[in-house]
Amino acid sequence: MSPAIHLVDGTGEIDGTDQDSKLALCQQILGYQFKDPTLLLSALTHASGAVHRLASNERLEFLGDAILGLTVCLWLFEEYPEYNEGDLTKIKSAVVSRRSCGKVAIELGFDRCLIVGRGVTRNRSYPRSLVSDVFESVIAAMYLDGGDEVVRPRLKVWLADEVRHAVESQGSNNFKSTLQQYAQRELASTPVYRLVRDAGPDHRKSFLITAVIADRQFAAAWGSNKKDAEQHAAANALAELHGDPLPFSSDLEETAK
Structure with missing residues (x-):
């Protein structure tokens, strides 16, 4: 059973959580203090809660998807030298899937840090991809703020179980x-x-x-x-x-x- 998603808006009217406390909570989860907190604010802001589209996390999500893919590819390439290109592709696809990213994001608590519009919190028919998107946007924000040396070790901790499971299932022929x-x-x-x-x-x-x-x-x-x-x-x-x-x-x- 998938963990429950806990969405709150940025007004403080749902659970007393405002933007500043969400930024603080997210940095606590990450174990990283942003030099530029506006990057994290953008990463956590869903389009429904943004002043305009470019102020949301969509651009960071685009970058984070590429950073996530490259990081996982390097990880698999270095640690699984006996796997061929086809095996590595299957494993990577499983690890960076929306299902995996959403699962990890909820386990970490990123869903509690999201800044969304009131309509999203009232209407529970929102897409499940929402939390996987914020996972990618936060990765991009961390990369821009602290570089690869901040992102890579955290991803190797967060995704360790996903990689292990993907290797044992997708790589079952080896x-x-x-x-x-x-x-x-x-x-x-x-x-x-x-x-x-x-x-x-x-x-x-x-x-x-x-x-x-x-x-x-x-x-x-x-x-x-x-x-x-x-x-x-x-x-x-x-x-x-x-x-x-x-x-x-x-x-x-x-x-x-």
């Missing part, structure tokens, strides 16, 4: 890469793969391989070649680490069914 990233991040070790045995004639041989991390050996899995067997072994290791059922069997007859 279990070895996912396991390597998990092992290096959580266990300070790199997986190795060991051949347990092989079976069958030379022209149709199968291989049973196990993943090993540090001193822990995980459930082995069969594959019609060593590459597939390693992928299956990595998938089994991930399942064990997360307490999930094993996706691949170590029983050759069962695998052949």
